[in-house]
Amino acid sequence: MQEKQEINVIGTNLQWDRTNGSFQFEGADVVLFWTKTALKTFIDTIEEVTGTEPARIVMETAGYRTGKIVSGFYKEIGEETEDVLALLPNIYAAAGWGAIEFKQLCLTERRAILSIRNDWESKVVRAQGKESPGTFLGGHWAGLLSGLLEETIWYKVTEYTSTEYTSTDEGSYKEIELYPSPMTPSENVREHIQTQEQQTITQLEAMVENRTIELRKMIRELSSPVIPVLDGILVTPVMGRFDQERSDDFTEKALQAIVDHKASMLILDVTGIKAMNNLILSTLEKVTQSVQLIGAVPIIAGISPELGMEMASKGIYLNNLKCFATLKHAIHYAIALEGIQIVKKEDK
Template identity: 85%
Template sequence: MQEKQQFEINGTSLQWDRAEGLFQFEGADVVLFWTKTALKTFIDTIEEVTGAESARVVMETAGYRTGKIVSRFYKEKWSVEKTLELLPNMYASAGWGATEFKRLCLAERRAVLSIRNDWESKVVQAQGKEGAGTFLGGHWAGVLSGLIGETIWYKVTEYEADEEKSYKEIELFPSSKTSSENVREHIQTREQETITQLEAMVENRTIELRKLIRELSSPIIPVLDGILVTPVMGRFDQERSDDFTEKALQAIVEHKANMLILDVTGIKAMNNLILSTLEKVTQSVQLIGAVPIVAGISPELGMEMTSKGIYLNDLKCFATLKHAIHYAIALEGMQIVKKEDESL
């Protein structure tokens, strides 16, 4: 068997050099892939690593760029008209499918291309997917762009395929859109999607933390039957003020309490929002028949409130929580009695 062989098929040169392990198409090195196995696996891997949408852009961009390479190679040998006349036979000889220009107008920079039984459709079928794929459309857009020196893009206008055969038509036309812009747009879209996802995660986490802070910062503590205590501390905004009022009223109803002690020991500086919150809570508590009591007003806090003209009128106020609890117990008609030493 001869080590070197050469054939001419439809004007296309194929050469083999078995001794060197080389296969050439039109004098350039090429390699053969099984379409439905090796080539499918290659494309499947790209999709697995990058994701289906990214793989679509990758294949389209790769097709466009390889088309530009083809155009440079043949443009050096022949005219644009001759190249476009000979390329369909060359692609058919290379196993890319039966290609035909159904319409070609170089003056308008437009063409309609039909391809039967192309390798891309076979891969798509082997993948069990629908759609024409993006490589060949991008490829022919790249070929025509390189040949005429103007940006050409594509649109698949017709596509039919089954396990035995396929047919697609590709419209080629002038466009300001390029494969590089497609890549940038895709990257920007992915970046924006990532940013949106991160913002949503941050927002969800912020909501969870706010909820946790509200639960921890304003617990409602039943100290005795009918008596509740809630510490008032930290920073207040309108949302927390409304939530604090709602929780206090719900706790009174739930525990059937007669009194609510608001412990402001943790408040170092009284502002208008905290004051309005206290007024709103105490008024609401009175409306449902319970008694509000304020505890923990230190001399310093009392002086500051007075200097600012802040007064808690008609409210029972105590310096310590202990005093407030004793007062509440007395109002309930109870008392704390020290247990006698049984050993005496």
């Protein structure tokens, strides 16, 4: 067996050197991959690691950059653009990239329509069980023409399947429309990153919102308990910060507790309030008025001398309400009002 072999395939030179283990295509080192197995596995792995959409952009960007490399090679050797485009269909066919033909080509308008039959990308996509065309070849030809024409060219792929060959690879046929556009893989990557970032932000916002709702619910349950101390007498502490939502919730819970326990009195303990503001005052007024409307007696407990002086200085008065300095005094009053007497047990 000869150590070195060389053949010419439709004008394209291929060389093998078994001693060095090299294979050259038009004088440059290349390697061979089985399309439906090795190449498919390579692309499948990229999708598995990065995800389907990122892999699509990776393939498109890689295709675009390799196209720019091809154009750069011909620009360096001084080939005319028309001559290069005339050579490329045979070169790509010899490399197994499919049967390529320019259906339309207008260098003045920087536009072209390229048809490709039986390309390797369609074979891989079909082996993957997918229906949408790949992005490598479209990106590749966009990059190639962008380099040759020194203008940004982008692409659109339309893929067809011949009804005569639907079960074989010979059924693949696609057209790539190439045209001037500001779009580049960099723009696609930037848009993808922004989309991913926005999706991440939206997910985080949803998580924060859900957690906030849970915490608010927990705080409402913990901050405004209604405690039955004796038959007919309830106590609820008023503490912490109030907003309109908590004010409404506080009122609703207090009224519901009176109904559930068949209570006749509700003691509102404001010992935890250090400063009385308009929202707390309006909450107390709303609760006490609502309690009276359903036939129960509201009582205010825990107004310290300091809080009383502050309320007086602000012109805040809880008119027509029984107010006590301590919760103990309020409970004793409520017990007396109920006609209940607490008797100390005598030691025997």
